[in-house]
Amino acid sequence: MTHPIEAPARPVGRRREIGLALALNLVFVAGVLFWGWPAGNVLLLFWVENVLMGVGTLVRILTAEVEPQTRRPVFFTLHYGIFCVVHLVFVAVLSFWMGAEFTVGALLVPALLVLVRHAADLVTVWFGAGVRHRTTPMQAFVLPYPRMIVLHVTTILGWGLMLGSLTMPGMEPTGLAAILARLREAFAGLGVEVTSAGLVVVLLVLVKMAFEALTAGRPVQWTIGDQRFTTH
Template structure:
C-alpha cells in the first residue's frame, strides 16, 4: 500500500521533483538526528524557508512573459507593480507568521533565552539555510527556466502560486508544534513533526497540475 502511494506520487510529481522535496525535508531531519535540534529550531528553519520561497516567487513574477490583467500587456512597469505588491503582501504574511513562529520557538527553546544562540548565531543553522537555498535555486532553474514555464506563465499566476500550499502546510506544522511545546518532546516526536511536514508537502504538491508545478519546497 505505502509502495503504491509512493509510486503514484512519483508519477504525479516526476522523479526529480519527488527527490528534491525529499532532499529539502532531509535537512531538518539531519539537524534533529545529528545536531540535536529541537522543534523550535525546526520551526525557525521552516520560517526562513518561506522567505527563500518568497524570493524565488518574486523572480518568477518579474520574469513571467505571458500578459494578464494584473500586468496589462506584460509591460515592464506593470510587472514591476505586481512584484512590488507581492513584496508588501507576502512580506506582511511572512512577518505575522514569523511573530507566531518566534513566540512558539521561544517557548520551546529554554523559555526564549537560547533562541538567538541556538538559531541565529548557530553555524549549523546557517549551513541548513544554505542547503535549503541551494536546493530551491536548483528547483527554480529546472522547473522555471529549463522547462520554459517562464514563457507560458503570467505575473499574476506566480504572485498567487505560493500561498495555498504554504498556508495549509504551516498551519498544520504550527498546530503540531504548539502541541509539542507543552511537552518535553523527545527526539522521536520532533522527527514525527518533520515527517508530517514532508508528507503534507508531498500531498499538496501532488494535487497541483504538473504543467503548473511551483518551485517552492515549503
C-alpha cells in the first residue's frame, strides 16, 4: 500500500526558477565563448553546484517541520557524499584533460555566483516563504536527486564526446572531430576563438539548461519502500 505525500506548494512561479537556471547556465556559456574560461572549469563548477545542492538539502532536512521525527541527516550525508566523491573523480580527470585553471576570475567568481544562486533559493523560498512549514524531511531528502543525476549524465556524455573528438596524428578529422572542426571555423569567422573542448562543454551546459528549464517547478514522484513521495 502506498501513502502519497502531497508536494509542498511552491510560492515562486516557474518563470522565476527558469530565469535563474537560464541566467546561471548562460554565464557558463559566455565564460567559455567570450571570457576565456578554460573548458574544464565549467565541469568543476558543475561539481561545486552538486555539493551546494547537497549542503542546501541537508539544511532542509534538518529544518523541515512536518514529521520531524523522520529526519535522517547522517544517512543523507553518507549517501549523497558518496555520489559527490565519485562525481569528483570523473570530473577532475575530465576537466584537466579539457584544460582547467584555478584562477579568481575563471573559477572562484563563478563558484560564488553558484553559491549565491542556491543560497538565495534557500533563504527566499525555504525560509522566507515558509515552504519548510509544509515539507517532510523525506521530501527534502529526494529533492536534489533529479538534478544531481543530470550532472552525472553530463559528465558521462562529456567523456564520450571528448573520446569521439580524438583524431589520429596525420589523419583528417572525421565524425564528431570533423563537426567540431567546422564549428570552430564558424565561430572563428565570428571572431570567437574556441577549442573543441570548449564546444563540448557548451553542449553539456545546453543539455543541463534544457533539463532544468523543463523540470523547474514540476512535480517529481519517487517510490521508496511502500511510500510514494511527490516533490517539486
